[in-house]
Amino acid sequence: MSDTPDTRLWAEFAAICDCGGRQSGTASERAAVALLDRLGRAATGVAPQVLETAYDGWRAIEASVTDAAGQVLPATALLRSAPTPDDGLALELIDLGRGTAADFAAQAGAIAGRAVMVRHELMFCADTVHRRLKYGWALAHGAAAFIIVGPDEGSSVAGSSGRGGEAGIPAIGIAPETARQLLAGQAGPVPIRLTLLTEEAPALAPNLIFDMPGGTAESPGDRKEWVVLSAHLDGHALGESAIDNASGCAVALAVARALAPGMAERRRGLRLAFFNVEEWALTGSADYVARLSPQDRAAIALNVNLDSVAGGSRLTALTSGFAGIEPMLQGCADRVGLPLGLHRPLQRNSDHANFAEAGIPAFRLVAGFGEPEARTRHLLTRFDTRQIVAPQALEEARALAQAICETALDAPPEDAANWRA
Known part of the structure; x- marks a missing residue:
């Protein structure tokens, strides 16, 4: 990996784990929302839009x-x-x-x-x-x-x-x-x-959306486009929900922090999205996508969804049927010197599925795919804690996700058009 490691990555990962399992509707989840609001502001330099999603509150x-x-x-x-x-x-x-x-x-x-x-x-x-x-x-x-x-x-x-x-x-x-x-x-x-x-009682869960616009549209009348970098912040009552998904949240923060200073030079904007109630059948991201106008959906060039990005021997991109993004993803992996698996059929196992089903190119970056003995086997148990996560795994996920976002932010329109294939 050729770029500079993020020295705050592990500390922020640990701080998210400190909140606990983060089941939606609990004090643990509320603490995580407050933490990610603060860390997101520091990483991006902007205040978030707080979009509340109605869901069936349950405990x-x-x-x-x-x-x-x-x-x-x-x-x-x-x-x-x-x-x-x-x-x-x-x-x-x-x-x-x-x-x-x-x-x-x-x-x-x-x-x-x-x-x-x-x-x-x-x-x-x-x-x-x-x-x-x-x-x-x-x-x-x-x-x-x-x-x-x-x-x-x-x-x-x-x-x-x-x-x-x-x-x-x-x-x-x-x-x-x-x-x-x-x-x-x-x-x-x-x-x-x-x-x-x-x-049970009706409840609201906040999604946090941090927008960092790009600055180099082809002309003043050109449509502004976005790359959405997402991770779900909620988890379960058991353990620390460390792999699932403190890992994705911490890596997303590190990528946003690295890219924020140069956004004015980018073709597209970067939208950092922390979705809630993902464990409630992907409810937070489903609500977000449903609120988008047809024009807003067309303006999203790519969803890069980080969910459980540590705990396996390699990362895999679940490309949701969008074969056109696979060469770009493989090229980014080659540049940072990391192996990358590719799995094309749509899997509705994280927030990328709602983007994909709306026709938006989307993939999930995940560790341990197809590895029954990987540490990801401990997800949803009390053993999903920071102790089973290697700092190097987070850094590798950060390097790859950053390379993908950088490429997507500046890709020519004809390349981005191919991603929808």
């Missing part, structure tokens, strides 16, 4: 599961889960293993009225069966509750339940040892009691 009060012997075991409520009655819900549990469509089909006649247990999978693999799909299949088969087993001994797993506006079913995450205890010595359906108490 868990209590979550547990009781085994056949009456022992109460810990659990984590999945985001937006439906509650049980106050005294819990007595159920029979069936284990569907991984929880693929075939697994559900094989047990189709045994699911209705019971709790189903499935396994969490690394989100960053092409063949991943996402948790929300499994929840949807459980709902469609008439399950009364949904239980997902995390990847790490000693930690349950968090994440979105997949529930939208429907009534839904109670959904919890548990640790592998809890799953073993629930199933121990039992043949066939296992009696359990699930307790999950929640509160």
